[in-house]
Amino acid sequence: xxxxxxxxxxxxxxxxxxxxxxxxxxxxxxxxxxxxxxxxxxxxxxxxxxxxxxxxxxxxxxxxxxxxxxxxxxxxxxxxxxxxxxxxxxxxxxxxxxxxxxxxxxxxxxxxxxxxxxxxxxxxxxxxxxxxxxxxxxxxxxxxxxxxxxxxxxxxxxxxxxxxxxxxxxxxxxxxxxxxxxxxxxxxxxxxxxxxxxxxxx
Amino acid sequence: xxxxxxxxxxxxxxxxxxxxxxxxxxxxxxxxxxxxxxxxxxxxxxxxxxxxxxxxxxxxxxxxxxxxxxxxxxxxxxxxxxxxxxxxxxxxxxxxxxxxxxxxxxxxxxxxxxxxxxxxxxxxxxxxxxxxxxxxxxxxxxxxxxxxxxxxxxxxxxxxxxxxxxxxxxxxxxxxxxxxxxxxxxxxxxxxxx
Numbered sequence: 001x002x003x004x005x006x007x008x009x010x011x012x013x014x015x016x017x018x019x020x021x022x023x024x025x026x027x028x029x030x031x032x033x034x035x036x037x038x039x040x041x042x043x044x045x046x047x048x049x050x051x052x053x054x055x056x057x058x059x060x061x062x063x064x065x066x067x068x069x070x071x072x073x074x075x076x077x078x079x080x081x082x083x084x085x086x087x088x089x090x091x092x093x094x095x096x097x098x099x100x101x102x103x104x105x106x107x108x109x110x111x112x113x114x115x116x117x118x119x120x121x122x123x124x125x126x127x128x129x130x131x132x133x134x135x136x137x138x139x140x141x142x143x144x145x146x147x148x149x150x151x152x153x154x155x156x157x158x159x160x161x162x163x164x165x166x167x168x169x170x171x172x173x174x175x176x177x178x179x180x181x182x183x184x185x186x187x188x189x190x191x192x193x194x195x196x197x198x199x200x201x202x
Numbered sequence: 203x204x205x206x207x208x209x210x211x212x213x214x215x216x217x218x219x220x221x222x223x224x225x226x227x228x229x230x231x232x233x234x235x236x237x238x239x240x241x242x243x244x245x246x247x248x249x250x251x252x253x254x255x256x257x258x259x260x261x262x263x264x265x266x267x268x269x270x271x272x273x274x275x276x277x278x279x280x281x282x283x284x285x286x287x288x289x290x291x292x293x294x295x296x297x298x299x300x301x302x303x304x305x306x307x308x309x310x311x312x313x314x315x316x317x318x319x320x321x322x323x324x325x326x327x328x329x330x331x332x333x334x335x336x337x338x339x340x341x342x343x344x345x346x347x348x349x350x351x352x353x354x355x356x357x358x359x360x361x362x363x364x365x366x367x368x369x370x371x372x373x374x375x376x377x378x379x380x381x382x383x384x385x386x387x388x389x390x391x392x393x394x395x396x
Contacts, residue, residue, distance in 0.1 A: 025207060037221075052336065053264040054344045056351055058285075062256040063365070066288065067373055070249040070314065099314060104250055104373060111384035118381055129288075131315040135339075135346040145325040148338055153320040173244065181248040181293055188298045189305075189378055193387060 070101035070128050071177035074170060080158045082151070094155040095136035098163045100174030101128040107182070117198045118190055120182055125174045130159045249313040251290035252369035255362060258284055261348045265335045279327035279336055281345065284319040287312055287356050289366040296374070297396065304392040307374060310366040312356055316349040367395065 075097050082090045108121040132155045137148065163170065179201045190199045261281040267274040295308035325341075356362060371393055382389040 022207060051266070052340045052344060053266075054348060055262045055264075056259055056348045056355075057262075058257045058259045058352060058355060060255060060362075061258050061284070063362075064254040064256075065369060066251055066254045068251045068288070068290075069293070070247055070251065072244065073247050073314075074244045097315060099247070099249075101249075104377075107377060109377070109380040109384050111386075118385060120381075129314055129317065131317065133346060134318070134349075135342040137342060144338070145341060148341060149320055149323050149325075156320060170244075173246075177246040177248075180246065185293055185296060186377075186381060188300065189391075190381065192298075192300055192303065193382070193385065197385060 067103060067105035068101055068128055069104040069178060069181065070099045071125075071181055072100045072170065072174035074098050074163070076159065076163075078155070078158060078162065080151075080155050082154065090139055092151055092155060093136070093138040094132050094159075096130065096132040096155070096159050098127060098131070098159060098170075099129040100125050100163075100170060102126070102178050115198070116196060117200050118186075120186065120199065120201045122175065122178050122182065122201065125171045125178065127160065127164050130156060130163065132156045132159060248293035249290055250293050250370060250373065251288040251313060252310070252373060253289045253362070253366035255287050255289065255356065256284060257287065257352065258282070259348070259352065261344065263336055263340065263344060265340075267335060277327075277335060279325070281341065282322075282324045282326070283345075284322040285349070285352060286317045286319070287352070288314055288317075289356070289362065291367075291370045295396070302392065303390060304394055305374065305378070306394050306396045307367070307371050308396045310363050310370060312353045316352055318345075318349065371395075 075095070077093070077095050080092045080094065082092060084090065102123050102125055106123040108123075110119040110121065111117070112119060132152060134148075134152060137151055137155065139151075165171075183199065183201050186199055186201075190197050259282070261283070263279040263281070265277040265279070267276055289310050290313050291308050291310055292313065297306040298304075299306070327336075375391075375393060378391060379389050
């Protein structure tokens, strides 16, 4: 009987210890989950919005005299296809702007004496600027600044390739716009000349 | 711990786990609207750029570092890049007074975008970035903002603006002189700034 009672007591003690262990384990899990929930609630509702401060310092390194008349601006939203070494395709969306124009210093002026016409000849239209908005790029893996730079470069090249076609309709629009600009600017000046002169832009 | 105990504990808290999971998923799937462009946006412009200035820029990112509201020393990162800025006038704004024969030239501005040289870009602090509070979006957005800031800084620089202005005036005058010279006449215009 004594032995039996001892065994019973020991079993009961073991059970109590087991129950205590379980309670402690549950409490720890509960506290951990509570902490995680608190963290989520804090970060979603109470944490101050993180503000990154920036300061820019600039130094002028060069100045160049140019003479460029930009006549057409096109905002553009593009998608660049990137193929990596494992032959997977990634799509990078970007926004940018391109401008077309002419070299203003090479605008040639001739005169038809018989008809009294001043002929202004417009030089070839070319792509004057291709700009990719840095903040518009998608699909940049977190933490990889090098990837951002590589992809900015690829998107800029993509933009230039898409718009640097001389047969493009855009070149014609840009030419028309250059013609319009020069005509609007020079016509009142030619009209003010003594005599009945005409102007022709080609 | 026995496997059964863990299973039971998970069962007891599964509602909380579900809530956490839903919160996590909803915070991950933020969809942002992207502005769309189409060809209807193309604009005829008349921008005569006369001066191109190159700048070396250093953009400093200062990221506040806090853990549960406790401030820690802030992190600093640097982005170095070269940029070119074209300055000029809007030819549509040139005015001509027939009576006084005066041509009024508008004030010079930074008319287009700032062209940053991607190949010149150097970022300092790259290795740290994996564990830092600075993310790629910050770098992208602040770079775009810095270009706008640079534009304002240049427009505030009177000596650069004056140089571009006098170049604009001489280039306009040169074209008018050509028009008159070919017709065998001498131009007699006055030039003024608007």
